[in-house]
Amino acid sequence: xxxxxxxxxxxxxxxxxxxxxxxxxxxxxxxxxxxxxxxxxxxxxxxxxxxxxxxxxxxxxxxxxxxxxxxxxxxxxxxxxxxxxxxxxxxxxxxxxxxxxxxxxxxxxxxxxxxxxxxxxxxxxxxxxxxxxxxxxxxxxxxxxxxxxxxxxxxxxxxxxxxxxxxxxxxxxxxxxxxxxxxxxxxxxxxxxxxxxxxxxxxxxxxxxxxxxxxxxxxxxxxxxxxxxxxxxxxxxxxxxxxxxxxxxxxxxxxxx
Amino acid sequence: xxxxxxxxxxxxxxxxxxxxxxxxxxxxxxxxxxxxxxxxxxxxxxxxxxxxxxxxxxxxxxxxxxxxxxxxxxxxxxxxxxxxxxxxxxxxxxxxxxxxxxxxxxxxxxxxxxxxxxxxxxxxxxxxxxxxxxxxxxxxxxxxxxxxxxxxxxxxxxxxxxxxxxxxxxxxxxxxxxxxxxxxxxxxxxxxxxxxxxxxxxxxxxxxxxxxxxxxxxxxxxxxxxxxxxxxxxxxxxxxxxxxxxxxxxxxxxxxxxxxxxxxxxxxxxxxxxxxxxxxxxxxxxxxxxxxxxxxxxxxxxxxxxxx
Numbered sequence: 001x002x003x004x005x006x007x008x009x010x011x012x013x014x015x016x017x018x019x020x021x022x023x024x025x026x027x028x029x030x031x032x033x034x035x036x037x038x039x040x041x042x043x044x045x046x047x048x049x050x051x052x053x054x055x056x057x058x059x060x061x062x063x064x065x066x067x068x069x070x071x072x073x074x075x076x077x078x079x080x081x082x083x084x085x086x087x088x089x090x091x092x093x094x095x096x097x098x099x100x101x102x103x104x105x106x107x108x109x110x111x112x113x114x115x116x117x118x119x120x121x122x123x124x125x126x127x128x129x130x131x132x133x134x135x136x137x138x139x140x141x142x143x144x145x146x147x148x149x150x151x152x153x154x155x156x157x158x159x160x161x162x163x164x165x166x167x168x169x170x171x172x173x174x175x176x177x178x179x180x181x182x183x184x185x186x187x188x189x190x191x192x193x194x195x196x197x198x199x200x201x202x203x204x205x206x207x208x209x210x211x212x213x214x215x216x217x218x219x220x221x222x223x224x225x226x227x228x229x230x231x232x233x234x235x236x237x238x239x240x241x242x243x244x245x246x247x248x249x250x251x252x253x254x255x256x257x
Numbered sequence: 258x259x260x261x262x263x264x265x266x267x268x269x270x271x272x273x274x275x276x277x278x279x280x281x282x283x284x285x286x287x288x289x290x291x292x293x294x295x296x297x298x299x300x301x302x303x304x305x306x307x308x309x310x311x312x313x314x315x316x317x318x319x320x321x322x323x324x325x326x327x328x329x330x331x332x333x334x335x336x337x338x339x340x341x342x343x344x345x346x347x348x349x350x351x352x353x354x355x356x357x358x359x360x361x362x363x364x365x366x367x368x369x370x371x372x373x374x375x376x377x378x379x380x381x382x383x384x385x386x387x388x389x390x391x392x393x394x395x396x397x398x399x400x401x402x403x404x405x406x407x408x409x410x411x412x413x414x415x416x417x418x419x420x421x422x423x424x425x426x427x428x429x430x431x432x433x434x435x436x437x438x439x440x441x442x443x444x445x446x447x448x449x450x451x452x453x454x455x456x457x458x459x460x461x462x463x464x465x466x467x468x469x470x471x472x473x474x475x476x477x478x479x480x481x482x483x484x485x486x487x488x489x490x491x492x493x494x495x496x497x498x499x500x501x502x503x504x505x506x507x508x509x510x511x512x513x514x515x516x517x518x519x520x521x522x523x524x525x526x527x528x529x530x531x532x533x534x535x536x537x538x539x540x541x542x543x544x545x546x547x548x549x550x551x552x553x554x555x556x557x558x559x560x561x562x563x564x565x
Contacts, residue, residue, distance in 0.1 A: 055402065055446065055447060056402070056444065056445050056446065057402075057444075058402055058403050058404065058444045059402070059403050060400075060401060060402045060403065060447050061399065061400075061401045061403055061406050062382060062399070062400045062401070062447070063397075063398065063399050063400075064382050064385045064386060064389070064395060064397075064398040064399075064400075065385075065386070065389055065395070071403075102445065102446075109425060110445070110446045112421075112423040112424075112425050113421060113422050113423050113425070113446050113447065113448075114446060114447065115379075115380075115423065116379060116380035116381065116382075116383070116421075116422040116423035116424070117380075117382070117400055117422050117446075117447040119379075119380040119383045120380050120381075120382035120383040120385075120386065120400065120422075121400075123383060123386075124386060133383075134376070135373075135376035135377040135378075135379060135380060135383060135384075136373060136376035136379065141373075142373065142376065143362075143373070144358075144359045144362060146299075146301035146359050146362070146363050147359070147362050147363055147373075149301055149302060150301060150305070150363045153302065153303050159302055159303070160302065161300055161301065161302025161303070162300070162301050162302065163298070163299065163300050163301075163307075164297070164298075164299045164301075164352075164356040164359065165297075165298040165299070
């Protein structure tokens, strides 16, 4: 069992359960300013910020095969899985640096354990999740850039060949610069001037099983080619935020107003 | 060309290497001890190509038809442990390791096993949900940081074990009722509890379409550590019923694992319960005890892809 030390203020859990409104959960680092901005923006939909330290407040439960019986604890409040209307994940894993309340010697292990727990917990939730965890990441596929390029190629999307060379005498490859950036956020594709680019972005998101994806295309003779993919976009536009929220709530969540 | 990646003393790697060499198959060892003289130049786009340099030899990546990957954490390899973490060797070795991991994800060669397919073992309750999805029974499992919930789970079960939730290796331990006062410690981090399932352990190795099952008789809670804890262990080959073998094959295939080690237990009532799937099984432990030709089967799988 985990005997790691923690600060006393994290040990208590306020009595009671979630109010009748559903909760839109934003799972993020405690240092993620964008996450706080999203929570403030989504306050009318009862958005709550869940940070790794919340996992050291008693009350979390996940029973294999019974996702409906799960309970989260966010901001000191126990929230049954049935009250969670959607989850936006903004961190691929819990980092030891987030766990200042855990004894230093135990932080790496506890971070691994918390990540493993959250992958199981969030992936089993019946609500919509952006992006639903996979075995390797809390936020969608844990693919390297080259894996995204291969998947795109197989889908018929033109890509720019990427090179990795640890040889010191190899000519340096110019960093791929995207001329056009698009964000797939639920049903919306933001930043798409060219319908073909929007189609490719949707196609890639569909193959990867994600509804939140940023893709970057560079121009080449006669068209565009994919150069960058990011399954954790910053959601720095109102349209992106709205697209993400609409997607999450379309799964059955209701605004709390 | 078949590439074996890892440390030469690793049991499964050494066993497969010996079989391939005895057969005269074209095989190369990508030795992690020789990281300083290894380099990879990788291109990924409509095609995957490049070169892999091993000492003075340069291999075309396109000529590599199969990979058996058993790499250790490169930071733990003696050459790196003895080197300055800010020095040239580390600056070479870490990006190289990452590039090799990338290559085995994207190469069209057969890879036993790709890192992404191995990842489910990093979250035991996540993997348990995948095991249930193929129709295999898993132990009643609760992951919680609530001492009251843990106690409520423990009491109705005759016996409960706890183990790590992540892929960090831990010794499976039984929680005795007189230790229930320790449950208060779980508040710091969700901890995995499982009903203790009495019965006989069975390790199933799936290798492509082939299946090798071994029954393990031991009085230890975790037979892998039986000798260390002064317990006995006896391993012998066993034949499983057809439905169960089909489920094991489906499970390995569903996880994208050409080679997998599946841990089962048969209860005294005849039920089969699945505990986990090991994506990089150390099969030589079982092979040596049973005589099952698992290394031969892995070699067959690798060679079939090379047409050799």
